[in-house]
Amino acid sequence: MIILEDKKIVSSKFHIENSHTLSVAKEHGTYSSIERLFTLSSEEIIAIIKESHLRGKGGGGAPAGNKWALMPLGELKPSFLAVNCDESEPGTFKDREIISKDPHLLIEGIICTCFAIKSHTAYIYVRGEYKEFSNILQSAIDEAYEAGYLGENIFNKGYKLDVIVHRGAGAYICGEKSALLESLEGKRGHPRVKPHQQECEWYFDNPTLVNNVETIASVPFIVKNGADAYKEFGTSSSPGTLLFAMSGHVNKPGVYESEFGICMMDYINHYGGGIKNGKKLKAIIPGGASTKILTADEVGLAKLDYETMKALGSSLGTGGMIVMDEDTNMVEALKNLLEFYHHESCGQCTPCREGTGWVDTIMQNLLDGVARGEDIEKILEISKTMNGQTICVFAPAVSDVIDGFITKFRSEFESYVREDLT
Amino acid sequence: MSLVTVNIDDKSYEAKENSLLIDLLILHDIKVPYFCYHESLGADGNCRMCMVEIEGKKRPQIACDTFVSDGMSIQTASEKISSVRKRILELELINHPVDCPICDQAGECKLQDYYMDFGLYDSNIDMKEKVHNKKHIALGSSVILDRERCVLCTRCVRFTSNITKSGELGVINRGDKACISTVPGMKLDNPYAMNVVDLCPVGALTSKEFRFAQRVWFLKSTPSICHGCSTGCNIFIDHNQEKYKEDKIYRIRPRKNREVNGDFICDYGRLSYKNLQENRQQELLNKSNVISYEDALLELNSKISGSKNIVILVDANLYNEDIAAISNFSQKIGAKLVCPTECYFDDSFGDDWLKSDYKCANLQAIKNYKIDSLFSSDQQIDLLINFNHPSFSKFSSKQSVEFSTHKGSSAELVLAIPAYSEYSGTTINDANIEQYSQKAITTDVATISEYLSDLSKVAL
Numbered sequence: 001m002i003i004l005e006d007k008k009i010v011s012s013k014f015h016i017e018n019s020h021t022l023s024v025a026k027e028h029g030t031y032s033s034i035e036r037l038f039t040l041s042s043e044e045i046i047a048i049i050k051e052s053h054l055r056g057k058g059g060g061g062a063p064a065g066n067k068w069a070l071m072p073l074g075e076l077k078p079s080f081l082a083v084n085c086d087e088s089e090p091g092t093f094k095d096r097e098i099i100s101k102d103p104h105l106l107i108e109g110i111i112c113t114c115f116a117i118k119s120h121t122a123y124i125y126v127r128g129e130y131k132e133f134s135n136i137l138q139s140a141i142d143e144a145y146e147a148g149y150l151g152e153n154i155f156n157k158g159y160k161l162d163v164i165v166h167r168g169a170g171a172y173i174c175g176e177k178s179a180l181l182e183s184l185e186g187k188r189g190h191p192r193v194k195p196h197q198q199e200c201e202w203y204f205d206n207p208t209l210v211n212n213v214e215t216i217a218s219v220p221f222i223v224k225n226g227a228d229a230y231k232e233f234g235t236s237s238s239p240g241t242l243l244f245a246m247s248g249h250v251n252k253p254g255v256y257e258s259e260f261g262i263c264m265m266d267y268i269n270h271y272g273g274g275i276k277n278g279k280k281l282k283a284i285i286p287g288g289a290s291t292k293i294l295t296a297d298e299v300g301l302a303k304l305d306y307e308t309m310k311a312l313g314s315s316l317g318t319g320g321m322i323v324m325d326e327d328t329n330m331v332e333a334l335k336n337l338l339e340f341y342h343h344e345s346c347g348q349c350t351p352c353r354e355g356t357g358w359v360d361t362i363m364q365n366l367l368d369g370v371a372r373g374e375d376i377e378k379i380l381e382i383s384k385t386m387n388g389q390t391i392c393v394f395a396p397a398v399s400d401v402i403d404g405f406i407t408k409f410r411s412e413f414e415s416y417v418r419e420d421l422t
Numbered sequence: 423m424s425l426v427t428v429n430i431d432d433k434s435y436e437a438k439e440n441s442l443l444i445d446l447l448i449l450h451d452i453k454v455p456y457f458c459y460h461e462s463l464g465a466d467g468n469c470r471m472c473m474v475e476i477e478g479k480k481r482p483q484i485a486c487d488t489f490v491s492d493g494m495s496i497q498t499a500s501e502k503i504s505s506v507r508k509r510i511l512e513l514e515l516i517n518h519p520v521d522c523p524i525c526d527q528a529g530e531c532k533l534q535d536y537y538m539d540f541g542l543y544d545s546n547i548d549m550k551e552k553v554h555n556k557k558h559i560a561l562g563s564s565v566i567l568d569r570e571r572c573v574l575c576t577r578c579v580r581f582t583s584n585i586t587k588s589g590e591l592g593v594i595n596r597g598d599k600a601c602i603s604t605v606p607g608m609k610l611d612n613p614y615a616m617n618v619v620d621l622c623p624v625g626a627l628t629s630k631e632f633r634f635a636q637r638v639w640f641l642k643s644t645p646s647i648c649h650g651c652s653t654g655c656n657i658f659i660d661h662n663q664e665k666y667k668e669d670k671i672y673r674i675r676p677r678k679n680r681e682v683n684g685d686f687i688c689d690y691g692r693l694s695y696k697n698l699q700e701n702r703q704q705e706l707l708n709k710s711n712v713i714s715y716e717d718a719l720l721e722l723n724s725k726i727s728g729s730k731n732i733v734i735l736v737d738a739n740l741y742n743e744d745i746a747a748i749s750n751f752s753q754k755i756g757a758k759l760v761c762p763t764e765c766y767f768d769d770s771f772g773d774d775w776l777k778s779d780y781k782c783a784n785l786q787a788i789k790n791y792k793i794d795s796l797f798s799s800d801q802q803i804d805l806l807i808n809f810n811h812p813s814f815s816k817f818s819s820k821q822s823v824e825f826s827t828h829k830g831s832s833a834e835l836v837l838a839i840p841a842y843s844e845y846s847g848t849t850i851n852d853a854n855i856e857q858y859s860q861k862a863i864t865t866d867v868a869t870i871s872e873y874l875s876d877l878s879k880v881a882l
Binding site: 171188193196342343344345346347348349350351352353354355356357358361378381382384385388389390391 | 465466467468469470471473481482487489506509510513514516517546547551553573574592593595596597598599600
């Protein structure tokens, strides 16, 4: 078995007792990027982030620096940062580790980011169910205000910054950046129709940057140590680290940071302690529920970076792996996921609103033994209609999930079909 | 803005650069299905029906979010697009109750139209698998919501949030359980509420007044002008004469006129048709006795010739043609012509949108003919001839004649006249736009012009 060397950027303090408090965090190096930060200009920081090739860690993997560069600096309108902590993707539970075990790292990242995009207000949009974690985050913010790290004149550098925690009401779709902003504006969380040109997001018509918690938490390291230090981790096109996570049939499920590019099986064996009860691996959903499932054979080829996963027809997503052993019933597993999507579709556009419910109904029929062979084709056809015809990527993701399960494990689905039905 | 050339289905069209593709398609009557787009409400992009194929784009695009550019090449009826539309329409319909036989929208329903144009597939879903929902929710005093029929286009929601800015409606719940609802504590009772019934492309929102009253394919739509106030909103009068019955108005709908009322009318105007057919004066009466047309003219003539001080009251709702005829007539008989306008004024009625403070349709004509709007006289009036002015009862005179649309006149001689829906004519609104109303309902009653021209023959 390959022994992996620990590479930690955001999780370096997770094991320390009381790491969520300011004194402990500070003792272990949090806020040490601030001195360098204020010697740099906005443009310089954005250039460093671009240079580091830091990629968004919320699932999309788009280069963060490019997104920052879309912010119109020096405009008359105020600009905002919205930190996306609406972590609701099944199999994904990394952001809550950051806000509960190292919230000051996130605050430090927010300070760096806001200074770079000239924003004086940051919102942290926390998933509604994360009450407990949100409380820890809030007390860290309170500590930071008291220490003068947040507020009117942060670190006595003449810069004003307010950080506001906003708890969502528990909708998965509010993790979609434009739906998040709609929700933050007090409206129903519906994704917005995408702009025709590349542009920043808008919060009450003000330029806004939306980034995932982990992305922001990676910023202090880069500001402090420079882009090259960050690029020492990972691969050339997927530099750095990610808080990969495992759930399902592994011996030690949990969140373990690792650099990009290592083999998926090595990760599972090293950190997860292998498959539970010595069973054989059947499949892995690689990056949160909404990525295409990989068979055991494909997992053998999989490396934890964006490019390899794309080449396998799936994606790295959030890096939250759902591991399934040989005894897993794929039909029931897909039904479980489809119930989730049926429940969480926001209902704005037709293909998703009606499609997610319909496929769930047909899957129920399949499990109840009242479905016919053509129903499997019907599911695939509905899934095709959901792909690429909607406002946001929710429906295309569902489509990928369905497609992956049914095409890769078709015989299991067919075994539920009742051809004698008329 | 510069003009560009766009190629649609292998034909060239000119359009303003960066204008919306869907507007161009609608303008040129190129078939494109859509639920959520509406010219007055803008694009929302939720129904996904208006898919077109654009050269150079991998996936079909929605026409309501496509801005035209020079040389753009578009296919609206390719096999790919037809199949996409059919499949999305199928999704729109899977949870629809298909209760067309009892639905008031049947006949003017976009789901029906599009199914015939783009669908025509066999149903793939069992009735018992459909998501069920409430079918009768009173959103306010005049609009009923059927949630099963709704396609969630949110036109009604956007109307209340963007147009009336009253915000009574919203979407609640998610996925296939999402539905329209009033906001807690609110009712859809704003003065323009019933426009949502016209906006609704399906049978989800129906008018309490019109529900189950008539099948729309029996209705004849006559273009007319609302007489509720001096804005002069363009309307359709929808009416039908059922066998052995009288021609009857079943509803008034807005008729698009960007210069005047856009796509909308107020509920007051919309419901004003009831007054047009209730308590109507049909007979000619002399001291409460029914008399013939000829006798009525003779009686009128003798009253005029026997009177010295004659005052004529004219209603500011009459057509220009009536007012012209009355004006001539008053000069001929040497009468004083007046139209007190105070009674039309109601500043609690007017608003800054479609409703004006003057509740009469042709005030401008009264001004144009320089008819006095104030009247006081110390002299005893010998004969008062009223042409349907509402203030008739405030005047005293030795003798009185009233040309009246409605019952209840106290005049000695009462002459029935048609309401505006029963003959044609023009009115001038408060923006000085002259507009034509067509005759919708047939009636035997003579018009004012007919009375006056026949009277001149009697007088000879």
